[in-house]
Amino acid sequence: MTATVASHETHVEHGPRRPPAGWRRLLFPGFLRTAWMVPLFFGIGCGIVVLCRWWGGWHPIWFGEIIVLVAALIAAPVGFLAGIGAFDYWARYAIGAPTVPEDHSGHGAYSWRDYFRVNTDHKVIGMQYLATTIFFFLAAGMLAMLVRAELAKPGMQFFNNQTYNGLFSVHASLMIFLFVIPAFAGLANFVVPLMLGAPDMAFPRLNALSYWLLPIAGTMMLCSFLVPGGAFAAGWTGYAPLSVHQPMGTIFFNMGVQWAGASSIMTALNFLVTIITMRAPGMTFWRMPLLVWANFTTSLLVVIATPFIAGSQFFVMFDRVMHTSFFETAGGGYPLGYQHIFWFYSHPAVYIMMLPGFGIASEVISVMSRKPIFGYRLMALSLLAILVLGFSVWAHHMFVSGMAPWLRVPMMVTTLLIAVPTGIKVFSWLATLWEGKIAFNTPMLWAVGFVSMFVIGGLSGIYLGAVPIDIHVSDTYFIVAHIHYVLFGGSLFTIFAGIYYWFPKMTGRMYNERLGKLHFWLTFIGFNATFFPMHLIGVQGMPRRVSDYDPVFANWNLFISVASFFLGASTIVFLRSRRRRRSSTSTRSRRSSAIPTSTASRGRSTRCSAAVLANRCRWTDARSRRCQRDRHRAEADRGDRAAQGRRRPAGHRYLPRQPAAARLCGVPGHASRSGGPAPGPDGFDTARGRNSRRRLRGRIGSRHRRPRRGRTAGAAGR
């Protein structure tokens, strides 16, 4: 059958390409080719440096730091990417050669080895992201344990000052650039195309490339411990001119940030184009799930803001390598400029690290309370408000930096203003929970934990936004407590919520619910025990980023250290709860507002545009006549006569009882596969029976939208 089908101009093979035998294997994209391409590119980098220095007459011709920068941190990673095959298609395209079809979206991974290749399937890439980011999360967590070990007692225990500074700098950089930001990108990679009804991301090869930049960035930051002088030790903020005069490890930070930044810009661009151009028929912007809205906003932030951190790190590097005067007062430079440029990225970056979490929380809370999100439009608009306001607050990080004093009050006002859209979101979550039928399973625990902890972090943020308090607690542990309540209690909790929520979707298996809950409670307790006391010692004046402290704080610090080890140990439960337990319910055990339950989890992607839309109609657009009309049009587009035949009369507000998703996605035997009752069209499991759905419909219709009691009652009674 398949052989007779005329192939398209870009023919796509099924399954991964098999490597050829013999020496040609060396040319096949993969780690074998990487093994000789990395040294080759390293050599080329060295050659360029030596040639330029010889030609320009600079001495010495062989200069270690520049060799490391150009050859090891720029050329060798390019060689790695070329070796692993990230550029193969483009290189052939560029010179006009026939392009070789690769394994493409929808083909996915056939064995674990496929996860170590350049794979263009968004689901595989999502998994690659998550696995990588969890690795760096554990590494960065270990560094935090070392920091706390040093701080357990006053005086110097294990490390000298420089090493200690390196530990917390690398900890923060890894957590921010290699865990929080890309972990959200990974989750979104997996679910956003599914939610939109798109077959894949807009640029699958760019997607693969942006993943493969991450291990480079992470390795770079970790390897900075190995170079003479130790790791970069100017904090993750790397303030100039301090960072200009640090040992060589600083370049590893500068370049690591460039690679990670390039990765996140490319991913964001991909998300934006996917969301704008690849929505399913009828999936308007105002019907998109809030997670998609959140990623849309985040991607805008990334595309606009991230170049600024690239710029700031370039400047530091130039000041160091080329002896320019960006931040050197002697030459007319402006040291404070670094902070302005850096925070112009890094304040929006805290929203880059938080908005996708908002999206996940909206998704989980709404589904687990069995209610549509409260105030859908305002939730989306508040994301946009945060986007706009986020660019106008950067200098609140610099109240004590000696910047122009008139800048303080405007920045304070805009900072406090951000509490408004954030408050809208928090209250909308609460209103969603209100009178919901709440299922306190693991993802919901994380989501609710996130709301409560994020409120604490947000409130201390309002303290810090006010100039007088900020001046008092600046550079104390109060800041450390605040940032961890926002990024740990905020971002990390939502990442865990997302991982547990979509784990069945991603793997086709259920996690261990008991261990998941245990993981949450251990983390929750450990987290609060670790970071809450930091508020207290911070207000009393214990400075951050110092390896020694006044013995007055000894008791609290010992307590915090013990609690942090407890917190670290709770991660073991997380890893353990990943252990797979076969579940008969499989992917359909998870209720979902946005992903049709029958969408294939692994392997072939299926396009379920009409089914996706059918789900969205219920959750965003209860006045859904227009939505229904669009859905039926989408069905008609697909020529799905069966679905049309069974269509309810025009104007009916609810979906056909048969799961449209199953028919549209061509999943054979969908209803009978589990043996039990078929999942409802809204993706709910039907364990609770039809009545609960009916109740829900009544609620959706009557309470949260325009009341149309007569019609609702009629529909339920029919």
Next chain:
Amino acid sequence: MAVHAEAAHHGPPVAHQSSRVNASVLGMFLFIASEVMLFGSFFTAYFFVRVVNHVQWPTPPFHLPIFVAGINTAILVTSSFTMHWSLQSIKRGNRAGLQAGLLLTFLMGLVFLLTQAREYSRVGFAPHDGAFGTIFYCLTGLHGAHVFVGLSILLFMTIRAFRGHFSPENHHGVEIGGIYWHFVDVMWIVVYTTVYII
């Protein structure tokens, strides 16, 4: 039945186009937005040095070759027109116009870059000669790097044009590369105005 229909279609299902904008064109515009912000960070540094710190511009012993750079600007601006010509040609099915336009654009870009390199070697100061030199070299250098990237893209486009890969129906490759080249061009006008003229 549905399974057969799925199997007949190799590769991923065709995406639904939910916007009138072509995905690649939109991607290029977003990339350019990001590039503009990168230039923005460099211009912020320029602002701090020149406006906040009142560094003399150009710092006395040095001066900038405004005339030569002006000629160079004219060359780059002209290359934008030839680029546009080549795109219009292929839209009308005139392959020779496409090839000639791309070649001319490439050559003019190359002349611009070489003139810039020549200027660096003759200008009489280095990046480490104070904040003025720093900003001059970094802004023009950043732009030069973009010209280099644009030239690479032009080279690939030219190769494909001579291999006959573009047609009136399929010219996105020229269009997208062209958008980038126009961006490089417009950016130079901004850099030239701020660094040389003002």
